Amino acid sequence: MSTATAKHDDHGHDSHGHPTGLMRWVKSTNHKDIGTMYLWFSFTMFLFAGAMAMGIRAELFQPGLQFFQPQVFNQLTTLHGLIMIFGAIMPAFVGFANWQVPLMIGAPDMAFPRLNNMSFWLLIPAALLLVASIFVPGGAVAGGWTMYPPLAIQGGLSMDMSIFALHILGVSSIVGSINIITTIFNMRAPGMTLMKMPMFVWTWLITAYLLIAAMPVLAGALTMMITDRHFGTHFFNAAGGGDPVLFQHVFWFFGHPEVYIMILPAFGILSTIIPTFSRKPLFGYASMVYATTAIAVLSFVVWAHHMFTTGMPVAGQLFFMYSTMLISVPTGVKVFNWVATMWKGSMTFETPMLFAVAVVFLFTIGGLSGLVCAILPVDIQVQDTYYVVAHFHYVLFSGAAMSIMGGVYYWLPKWTGHMYDETLGKWHFWLTTIAFNVTFFPMHFTGLAGMPRRIPDYSQQFAEFNMISSYGAFALGLSQLLFLYVVIKCIKGGAKAPASPWEGAHGLEWTVPSPAPFHTFETPPVVK
Amino acid sequence: MNKRTILSFCTVFLSFLASSSVQAEYALNLRAPVTEIATQIYDLHMLIMYVCIAIFIVVFSIMFYSLYKHRKSAGHKAVQFHEHHMLEVVWTIIPALILIGMAVPATKTILAMKDTREADMTIKATGHQWKWEYEYLGKDVRFISTLATPQEQIHNTAPKGEHYLLEVDNPVVVPVGKKVRVLLTAQDVIHAWWVPSFGVKQDAIPGFIKETWFRVEKEGTYRGQCAELCGKDHGFMPIVVEAVSEEKYNEWIASKKAAAAEAAASGDKEWSKDDLIANGKTVYEKNCAACHQANGAGLPPAFPALTGSKIANGPIADHLHIVLNGKNVMPHWKELLNDVEIASVVTYERNGLGNSVGDVLQPAQVKAAR
Ligand code: HEM
Ligand SMILES: [Cu+2]
Ligand SMILES: [Cu+2]
Numbered sequence: 001m002s003t004a005t006a007k008h009d010d011h012g013h014d015s016h017g018h019p020t021g022l023m024r025w026v027k028s029t030n031h032k033d034i035g036t037m038y039l040w041f042s043f044t045m046f047l048f049a050g051a052m053a054m055g056i057r058a059e060l061f062q063p064g065l066q067f068f069q070p071q072v073f074n075q076l077t078t079l080h081g082l083i084m085i086f087g088a089i090m091p092a093f094v095g096f097a098n099w100q101v102p103l104m105i106g107a108p109d110m111a112f113p114r115l116n117n118m119s120f121w122l123l124i125p126a127a128l129l130l131v132a133s134i135f136v137p138g139g140a141v142a143g144g145w146t147m148y149p150p151l152a153i154q155g156g157l158s159m160d161m162s163i164f165a166l167h168i169l170g171v172s173s174i175v176g177s178i179n180i181i182t183t184i185f186n187m188r189a190p191g192m193t194l195m196k197m198p199m200f201v202w203t204w205l206i207t208a209y210l211l212i213a214a215m216p217v218l219a220g221a222l223t224m225m226i227t228d229r230h231f232g233t234h235f236f237n238a239a240g241g242g243d244p245v246l247f248q249h250v251f252w253f254f255g256h257p258e259v260y261i262m263i264l265p266a267f268g269i270l271s272t273i274i275p276t277f278s279r280k281p282l283f284g285y286a287s288m289v290y291a292t293t294a295i296a297v298l299s300f301v302v303w304a305h306h307m308f309t310t311g312m313p314v315a316g317q318l319f320f321m322y323s324t325m326l327i328s329v330p331t332g333v334k335v336f337n338w339v340a341t342m343w344k345g346s347m348t349f350e351t352p353m354l355f356a357v358a359v360v361f362l363f364t365i366g367g368l369s370g371l372v373c374a375i376l377p378v379d380i381q382v383q384d385t386y387y388v389v390a391h392f393h394y395v396l397f398s399g400a401a402m403s404i405m406g407g408v409y410y411w412l413p414k415w416t417g418h419m420y421d422e423t424l425g426k427w428h429f430w431l432t433t434i435a436f437n438v439t440f441f442p443m444h445f446t447g448l449a450g451m452p453r454r455i456p457d458y459s460q461q462f463a464e465f466n467m468i469s470s471y472g473a474f475a476l477g478l479s480q481l482l483f484l485y486v487v488i489k490c491i492k493g494g495a496k497a498p499a500s501p502w503e504g505a506h507g508l509e510w511t512v513p514s515p516a517p518f519h520t521f522e523t524p525p526v527v528k
Numbered sequence: 529m530n531k532r533t534i535l536s537f538c539t540v541f542l543s544f545l546a547s548s549s550v551q552a553e554y555a556l557n558l559r560a561p562v563t564e565i566a567t568q569i570y571d572l573h574m575l576i577m578y579v580c581i582a583i584f585i586v587v588f589s590i591m592f593y594s595l596y597k598h599r600k601s602a603g604h605k606a607v608q609f610h611e612h613h614m615l616e617v618v619w620t621i622i623p624a625l626i627l628i629g630m631a632v633p634a635t636k637t638i639l640a641m642k643d644t645r646e647a648d649m650t651i652k653a654t655g656h657q658w659k660w661e662y663e664y665l666g667k668d669v670r671f672i673s674t675l676a677t678p679q680e681q682i683h684n685t686a687p688k689g690e691h692y693l694l695e696v697d698n699p700v701v702v703p704v705g706k707k708v709r710v711l712l713t714a715q716d717v718i719h720a721w722w723v724p725s726f727g728v729k730q731d732a733i734p735g736f737i738k739e740t741w742f743r744v745e746k747e748g749t750y751r752g753q754c755a756e757l758c759g760k761d762h763g764f765m766p767i768v769v770e771a772v773s774e775e776k777y778n779e780w781i782a783s784k785k786a787a788a789a790e791a792a793a794s795g796d797k798e799w800s801k802d803d804l805i806a807n808g809k810t811v812y813e814k815n816c817a818a819c820h821q822a823n824g825a826g827l828p829p830a831f832p833a834l835t836g837s838k839i840a841n842g843p844i845a846d847h848l849h850i851v852l853n854g855k856n857v858m859p860h861w862k863e864l865l866n867d868v869e870i871a872s873v874v875t876y877e878r879n880g881l882g883n884s885v886g887d888v889l890q891p892a893q894v895k896a897a898r
Contacts, residue, residue: 063692064684071760071827137829144757150734151717151759154857156829238735244718245733279600281610309720309755310731311712311738314642318635325627329620336619339591345598346606357595361588368580375576375630377569377637380729381558384720384755448573449555450724452755455763457682459693461555504606 018518026121029113031098032516034120036415038095039408041123043484045087046401048131050477052080057439057473059456060466073456074142079130081145082162085262086169087127089396092404093265094119094176097204099415101180103509103516104198106189106525111182115175122172129165133158144454146255147222149236149247153229160229163222170215177208184208189508191527195289198507199282202289203268206296210257210264213300218254221247245310252303260299262396263363264292266403267334270356272507273410274338277353278345279504284337291330291337298327308379317376324374331367335360350502351425355406358433359398366394369444384454387447393440402432405483412490413497417515420490428486431479438472559724562746562771566727568637576630583626641727644741647709651700655712655719655732655754656859658761658818662700665711669784672864673698674814675764679822682764694751697814699768702744703777709741715859717759723752723769731756744771761818795867795891801875804888808876811869815861816877824881830857835882844887847874848897862898867891 019027028034055076059067068076098116102109110116134140138156141147152159184205188197197205224235225247234240236247275282282288304312304320312320338360347353369391373379382388405428412420442465447453451462458466500510508527512520561567598604654661656672663670676695680686689695702708712721714732722729723742730740744750752767772780799807813822819831826833834840839847851874854860861870871891878885 063688065682066684070763074760148718151757154717154759279606280608284611284616287616309729310733314638317638321634322631325631328627329623332623333620335587339587339594342591342594342598344607346600346604347595347598348600364584364587368584371580372573372576375572375634377634377641378573378576381569381724381727383729445556448558450559452753454757457693457763460688465555
């Protein structure tokens with residue numbers, strides 16, 4: 001990576017009359033303001049979908065039906081999944097991209113600031129549609145976030161609202177991606193060649209391509225669903241010559257790249273934090289770029305590993321098993337690179353580093369359980385069980401969400417101009433990590449022992465582990481309120497942050513003052 | 529043995545976590561396999577898990593060693609290296625080789641799983657919201673299998689039984705040692721037929737027939753569940769398979785046939801209104817109450833109420849027609865229920881559930897309307 005010399009431009013000038021108050025945000029075309037809005041939106045959705053998870057865990061606390069009727073339970077799991085994925089994780093990463101990409105490549109803003117404003121504000125109607133769908137007759141969507149027909153076709157009005165919401169989110173993602181790609185290709189500071197770009201920028205560049213390739217495929221599947229529901233087509237109805245499994249193919253052609261959309265930017269954050277607190281450059285920068293690219297390409301040829309029980313022909317089963325196993329090679333390379341980055345460093349363990357180390361450790365558990373799922377005969381036993389639930393929470397909560405938390409702590413001083421409360425940050429870290437494992441580790445056992453996922457009630461042999469999971473989940477939920485408190489406290493005040501608060505940090509964002517002024521890099525810095 | 533010690537160590541550690549060690553042990557790992565395929569899967573999983581644990585231990589011992597040794601607080605100075613080609617090649621190739629080692633046994637098992645040839649018998653299983661229908665092809669045996677756990681247990685007003693949620697009224701019965709081919713399809717949405725001890729899980733897809741097979745080696749009762757989200761009562765459509773000796777199996781087939789003949793005979797006689805209503809109540813609660821609710825109130829808008837409904841209080845022919853042929857989400861019961869059952873349930877719906885039309889439907893009329 002590069003060391004940089006840059007002109008400091010501290011003059012937070014206001015010469016062309018920005019709107020103030022609410023209008024500052026509604027009309028904002030500033031990448032920092034929009035980034036902030038994305039992050040708050042994401043956190044709101046995170047708490048909302050998290051509250052639904054609390055409902056799920058309350059119902060599963062004991063065998064028997066206690067709080068929710070089965071249909072309502074299915075609505076909770078479905079909305080929890082949809083909102084976490086599309087409302088919490090994805091917008092959080094776009095928020096990071098908005099804040100960090102221009103700062104890291106020395107650009108004054110995003111390439112298309114107005115488009116940027118639009119891609120944020122599209123999120124609001126989409127979120128309102130999803131939330132409002134809870135209150136229409138028949139309640140929210142209940143067919144799972146994967147929305148398999150024919151079940152999804154049975155859904156009521158809320159299904160149409162959700163499809164519409166996902167279409168809007170898709171437009172927002174595609175527009176945002178075009179913006180990010182253009183910014184990265186056209187607005188890098190002089191001297192910053194592609195192979196000198198910070199790893200976070202690289203991972204986002206690749207993610208943006210994945211988004212552009214994958215979101216239209218989701219839109220296609222959803223549009224076919226809408227026409228099946230209302231306009232008499234039979235894409236997914238065997239009675240009319242269609243095939244319900246066709247939907248699954250199209251959905252997972254989007255869905256598997258989607259999981260990498262949610263993890264690649266996290267890899268970027270880790271690859272930024274670990275070198276900083278190891279006081280060493282990232283190990284294997286070039287192989288990291290190649291591994292990320294390899295993962296992105298491979299992610300389009302593994303989709304049917306989600307469909308091993310549909311009864312594919314044996315050739316298909318073998319192909320998708322081998323390709324899925326193959327994808328764990330580049331994933332492994334990344335983990336080795338992070339460990340090698342720490343090796344012989346001079347490490348300190350501030351909150352961002354704690355998160356980063358925990359993510360490497362826990363994400364690897366999720367990667368290895370992914371490998372177990374990839375072994376088709378084993379997957380026959382674990383697919384649609386709690387084992388898969390454990391797998392994807394290890395990659396998505398401890399992989400994506402905890403990277404986001406680490407990244408927030410890492411850049412908060414830059415964003416707010418204050419240091420966050422280190423003691424409380426560490427408390428948040430330990431509570432989150434311990435509660436996370438108490439919640440999700442036992443799910444490996446319940447899954448292996450045969451507990452199906454998406455059920456509101458279960459037989460008695462699963463009682464102990466479910467109770468443990470529920471206790472963990474409540475603690476995990478509560479711990480996130482501490483996160484909120486730490487962030488607000490940091491915005492309100494705290495020790496003044498210098499331009500570069502971390503001893504080992506490199507990169508252009510640390511050459512501007514903290515908080516980063518409204519306008520930065522109006523004259524591009526020069527990267528040597 | 530080495531494997532054993534690791535396993536028992538894990539078990540001890542985990543039973544410490546759970547309050548009841550006996551149940552914890554049961555609920556830790558894949559269920560005890562009783563077919564060749566399930567045994568292969570069990571071993572494959574153990575192998576892969578041990579390899580994964582080994583890799584994990586190696587990688588993270590190095591990481592934790594480094595975290596400890598290379599701390600700034602311990603005075604360690606960073607060494608500024610950032611690549612090592614040899615190392616990078618090695619740690620790409622070694623995992624690739626390990627993966628090939630895993631792929632070989634996995635491929636063998638897949639080929640065996642897919643080989644449904646030369647089956648001794650065939651059962652067709654059809655998923656319905658929310659029950660399984662079984663047909664023994666060529667044997668003229670067909671029945672529906674529904675959850676037997678009483679609602680009171682589910683709603684916590686009665687203590688839960690030993691096989692809570694994993695018990696059915698009519699289990700599938702198969703002979704041990706015979707290769708049983710299962711054909712799977714569904715009537716409404718996708719379900720999945722899963723019996724963990726057999727290593728069998730296959731989606732049941734409406735409009736398509738998929739196949740799988742098993743050969744049980746040990747007599748016993750094996751329990752599974754629907755494994756694909758199929759709507760409201762997805763968690764309440766278990767699968768129970770009893771593996772018995774050949775003689776017992778033949779006896780069972782004979783008794784099923786006798787029962788079917790008896791039911792057909794009772795369809796030829798004239799039924800009294802009270803008998804129809806009484807029988808209809810049982811049929812209703814088993815088949816209809818999941819959607820229309822035990823009291824007939826339904827769950828609008830998805831599932832309409834029957835109490836006071838136009839159909840249940842209108843012309844009896846229309847009422848019979850919708851029960852026989854279904855409508856949208858409402859299944860067609862033509863193939864699922866016999867004449868007596870349909871006559872009873874229609875009569876019950878018109879004279880119970882708060883309705884009092886007063887008329888009766890005889891099995892003979894149902895037969896005529898089919
Ligand atoms: C080494 C890398 C990985 C491998 C080999 C792998 C493999 C698999 C397989 C085979 C399944 C299907 C399991 C089943 O349904 O039976 C699965 C499910 C899933 N994986 Fe992964 N995975 C990997 C990494 C990831 C990552 C990085 C993410 C996300 C950040 C992820 C997210 C998911 C999700 C969300 C599901 C479940 C989807 C659903 O059915 O709702 N996986 N994975
Ligand atoms: Cu996948
Ligand atoms: Cu089902």
